[in-house]
Amino acid sequence: MVIPNTVEIAVDNTLSSLFDQNMKKRSPLKRWRWVAVTVAFFFVLGAVSILTVPTFAEVLRSLFAKDNPDIGLMRTQELGLVINPHIKVKDKGYTLVINEAVADPTRVTLALQLFDENGKHDRDKLGLGDVNTITIKDDKGNVVGSMYDMGYTSDFYYMVDFFSEPLKTDKITIEGSIGTLGQSNETLIKGNWNFSFDIDMKEANKQNNIEELAGSYTTPHGMTVTLKRLTRMVQGVRFELETELDGAAMARSPGDLWEKQMLSFHFETTGGEEIHSVNPRKWNYMDSLMTSDHKVVGNGKMRWSYTFKYLPEDKPYRFVLDAYSVAEMDGSKISFRPSELTEPQTFKIMNDSLELVRAHLRNRKSTKDHMKLSSHSTEKWIMK
Template identity: 55%
Template sequence: MRCLSADEMEDYILETPSPQKQQKALHIDFCPRCLTLYRKRLEEQEILSRQLFEETLPDSFTAKVMAMLALEDREAGKEAGATPETSQVQVGGSAAILTEQEPNCDESDSLGENRRAAEGTAGPLSKGASFWKLALGAVSLLLIAGAAILYAVPTLADTIRSLFTRENADVGLLRMQEFGLVEHPNIMVKDKGYTVKIDEAAADPTRVIVALQLFGPGGKHDRDRLVLTDGNGIFIKDDRGEVVGRMYDMGRTNDFYYLVAFFPEPLQADRITIEGHLVRLGDKMRNIPSIQGDWSFSFAVDMKEAKKQTVVTSLAGSYTTPDGMTVRLKRLTRMVQGVRLEMDTELSEEALARSPGELWKQQGLSFHFEDMQGEEIHSVNTRKSPSKDSLMTQSGIPGDKTGLMHWSYTFKYLPQDSPYKFIFDGYFVSERDDASVQFEPLHLKERPVPFRFDGDELMLRDFTVKSPPDTNSKETEGALHFDGRLRNEDRFSEWILKTPDGRTYTVSKRGASTTEASSWKEGHILMGGPMQGGLYQFRAAGLTQIPDRLQLIRTVVDRRYTNVDWVIPIKEESKGPGKSDK
């Protein structure tokens, strides 16, 4: 997994949960560079959040009101029939106009007697002092009510800090809410001054989402202390007690831990259990001290109603590319939180010869959906920007014969009542390669060396030796610095560095990259450069000295094929929930 640029990190924090985001989350947890950038961007979001949702009055508020009280006590001798007074009290930046009215004459005696009876021997309150004390009492009640609104259940704050705010909800969540399938487990576990609280959960055969909050001793939500590693974990179990998923923190909001688990295959269980094993709070990578305790929890979710909403539609259509891949559409499975597309691909004997051994299993497909007017609905594995991505899960599983792959993609949304088009944009397959270039590492700064093969263009610019902790491994590493662009993919590609005496070093990757394209089939991956935070690097563990000459060899290339032409319309027939095509 490559490092993220500053813009990509901001997009990561705000983007909708997906398997790609899950992979990025795991990368950030173990990459010091990306973790530092993540903290910086998250802190900026937290500052903005505090500015937007200020919950306290200024420290000077009470002192100012008490000073007014003292002034009014000194003026207690004013005549009882004075004109009604209007005063202004500043509350949290807003002025509250409080007007003191004279009591109705018919009620004054009885009210006075009742007040004197309640006050006993206490002396009468002055008119001004009583007003300000009533004002202070009213504002105090407002503050208490505000605190209740922010922290009670159910409350306005729970609506704001909810899965269903505009920033957090997606189509799938809104459908869960529409069908009344949102769970409110009311979990509250306290230990060592910290409280784990869960008020919302949503589950269907597609995914499980849980909003978890962690409150510290001061009652404030702590977004950084819980890490789902090192003994902590939240697991999904089916009705036989088998673990079918593990939840990950997808970020996205500072108001709670946005926990998600995706199912690569639609879950068949009628009942699932969400079990949290939380025994430690703290994060070494963020220098947050650890606290041992027990905040474990468990609650069950009935899946029967969600499963009743499942509708299956069979699809027909196949296409064979010029370079030997056949694509066959199979079915659509529409569930509450998503729509699952299934298809198969099969490589010809000629294509398999280019991908010997297990290489043929390393593939990827690119396609998108458009409505009948040509407007994009969603895309998968595109380089085009801007584009629309609602992919929640994807999987590719090898079939029972060489070259056969079973693919599934789960989207948050596809049109149900109107036709649309599936458009195939291309694919990649890992293939053997021997593209190489020789260079003199010590002279790269003065004389950069190009690597140009099959539409890929890299410029080798420098070579250095790095020592831990500035390494990908625990060893000293040689670092080849470069920038450029790739036409082919770079997911499973393999590179080595070879010395004149025949020693080889497998390289790892370090740096940021991004994509650029103006159309569905074209485009490049940009490797390193000023906009990506510096040059990209190939790191060779164990290469401790800079040799006079080196050879860079690409042994495996993720060859990209875009010479395809296939468009097929899709129209789902209206069927009741739970029904499917035979």
């Protein structure tokens, strides 16, 4: 296991102080500590029974067509979780059709088609937003999501909604409120293409499998990363971990500054082959991340969750922490006279170079009682 000793720091260049033209003033800089860590947790992250994913021959308009492969959706078909809600609503010569829908605690997906009077699917007629909505409600009637079109295919509207937290309900209701067809640059068609149907979640919920994880690592700069759990669901795998900053690290990030964090990591096989990457610092990386979330769970502690389309089930693999960033106040300061900045001026701060290209002063006159000019004005410097 190799831990590089290089530390790269980037400066947040949003400065907001008032400078007087004839006086030097100083302002501390907020800085981001981006630390390359490359730490691998050498653990077997779950080995369970293998689900055989069949090869599908159908090439009809379907969520499972060959040109739209999705291992999560294939699993739902194998387990018999795909339903046909038999939605067919016709008005003003247009027919809205839904023949395929599937849901589990990870996401809800459905194939929606809109046919014109000639029986041709119109891919550009339906727009979702303030006027048209497709909402998801739990078994208590609470709205838990709103669907949107992912695109991908010209054969249907690929409607989907991802849940950052696994959905906990025995039934969901999909409600469509569709009253307008057409784009903003054309004559809109008013009508009624509303629909509603239920999806039973009990069988999908039975497929959930929670695996508790172990392992933690503390970086030289005071962040402890702890693996928590994997939740395997039909259409995805939710990975959870926690980060916690020690007292010294918290002191460098006063107030809520410490909450401004980002993680970079990847999964790989024991042979070093990349499986997925999150926030990598490279191009052409493997990616199947569906949704992510993080929240504060204590002083200096954050809980992170990431839902992937899949993670291996039948063989061991590694979680590798590549890097992380935390916003810090390091006490560095710069000073200059805006009126003397006739050419770019470079400031060296630790391993960073901050270059001021141009600045100009602008008089700002304040007002009194909205109409009367006051007897003074301020000077503000603007960095571009």
